[in-house]
Amino acid sequence: MAGIKIVQTAHEVPDKVVTNDELKQYMDTSDEWISSRTGIKQRHVTTTQTTADLCGAVADRLLTDAGWSADSLDFIVVATMSPDYMTPATAAIVQHHIQATNAFAFDLNAACSGFIYGLKVAGDLLKGGQKRGMLIGGETLSKLVDWQERSTAVLFGDGAGGVLLERVSDDDPSQFMSSDLQTLGELGGRLTAGYQPLTSPFATDDTDAHQRYFEMDGRAVYKFATRDVPKSINRALQAVDKTVNDVDYFVLHQANQRIINQIAKQLGLPIDPFLSNVAHYGNTSAASVPILLDEAVRAGTIQRGQLIALSGFGGGLTIGTQLIVF
Numbered sequence: 661m662a663g664i665k666i667v668q669t670a671h672e673v674p675d676k677v678v679t680n681d682e683l684k685q686y687m688d689t690s691d692e693w694i695s696s697r698t699g700i701k702q703r704h705v706t707t708t709q710t711t712a713d714l715c716g717a718v719a720d721r722l723l724t725d726a727g728w729s730a731d732s733l734d735f736i737v738v739a740t741m742s743p744d745y746m747t748p749a750t751a752a753i754v755q756h757h758i759q760a761t762n763a764f765a766f767d768l769n770a771a772c773s774g775f776i777y778g779l780k781v782a783g784d785l786l787k788g789g790q791k792r793g794m795l796i797g798g799e800t801l802s803k804l805v806d807w808q809e810r811s812t813a814v815l816f817g818d819g820a821g822g823v824l825l826e827r828v829s830d831d832d833p834s835q836f837m838s839s840d841l842q843t844l845g846e847l848g849g850r851l852t853a854g855y856q857p858l859t860s861p862f863a864t865d866d867t868d869a870h871q872r873y874f875e876m877d878g879r880a881v882y883k884f885a886t887r888d889v890p891k892s893i894n895r896a897l898q899a900v901d902k903t904v905n906d907v908d909y910f911v912l913h914q915a916n917q918r919i920i921n922q923i924a925k926q927l928g929l930p931i932d933p934f935l936s937n938v939a940h941y942g943n944t945s946a947a948s949v950p951i952l953l954d955e956a957v958r959a960g961t962i963q964r965g966q967l968i969a970l971s972g973f974g975g976g977l978t979i980g981t982q983l984i985v986f
């Protein structure tokens with residue numbers, strides 16, 4: 661059996677930072693409300709870069725930092741819920757940008773769990789015989805936000821992060837461990853964005869135009885995340901005879917600091933092993949886990965040989981956990 665290793669991490673965010681105080685120009689809100697409810701202090705918002713631009717910058721950095729040539733890649737997967745186009749896929753634009761002529765490329769959408777679902781898919785491709793892959797989570801959620809709607813606009817940000825993955829031998833100390841994916845489609849209506857209306861002359865579509873933007877039952881999503889993420893983490897741990905006490909760090913989707921605090925509590929752990937950067941970026945959906953992972957690796961917090969639990973949750977509703985020995 662082949663093993664799978666994360667060889668390199670990288671991230672990219674737009675230059676423009678929008679603080680909570682700056683949002684007061686556009687909606688009736690305050691730093692006090694946003695900070696106390698979510699832990700978010702600022703977010704990066706794109707002015708020119710598209711999702712594909714951000715992902716392309718991540719791809720460039722990954723290859724440069726790892727010293728890999730683009731033509732050594734077998735595949736590229738981009739997890740996104742805010743692609744530039746329905747077609748071509750963001751991953752195909754990235755493939756052209758880096759000239760990865762030997763790689764097949766496709767997008768995957770599992771909203772805020774997208775990067776975790778991507779790890780599962782990429783891991784299975786590598787187990788199935790591919791040798792090298794690139795997985796990026798990238799979003800420009802600022803285009804899916806109604807900037808007059810304070811209950812959602814304050815939560816989201818733009819960015820991208822990614823990893824290079826390689827098939828390695830079983831005795832390599834870095835390995836993918838278990839994964840746990842779950843989808844609760846019956847709760848899909850609790851969090852929607854980007855409705856695509858029927859526009860043909862034959863269609864009748866009376867859906868309100870505003871469904872283009874985020875609509876969320878915040879309380880329901882909060883309840884779902886704090887109830888189901890701990891279960892997913894425990895299932896993934898049980899599958900490899902581990903417990904939460906064996907985990908060195910938890911890299912959770914960065915939606916809200918209160919959700920992270922509550923998950924730590926549910927798991928009976930102190931907050932220390934739960935890494936967080938939600939204060940700086942807000943919720944960047946599929947990008948949040950790889951951005952946090954890259955920051956922690958570059959800071960020397962996450963090191964080779966540590967057991968890391970990566971977990972995402974969000975639209976779908978979806979949940980996913982991937983355990984790795986980094």
Ligand code: ACO
Nearest residue numbers: 689690693697772810811814878879881882915916974975
């Ligand atoms: N500024 C000021 N007041 C606000 C704002 C704002 N930005 N937004 C809402 N309010 C007001 C509301 O209008 C309401 O006022 P009212 O009582 O007069 O009606 C009051 O604040 C309380 O609103 P609630 O929605 O009850 O606030 P709550 O404490 O539930 O917090 C929050 C809202 C932060 C959204 C919370 O429910 C939450 O974190 N939910 C999880 C959502 C989430 O993380 N989603 C993303 C995960 S999925 C994905 O990543 C795509």
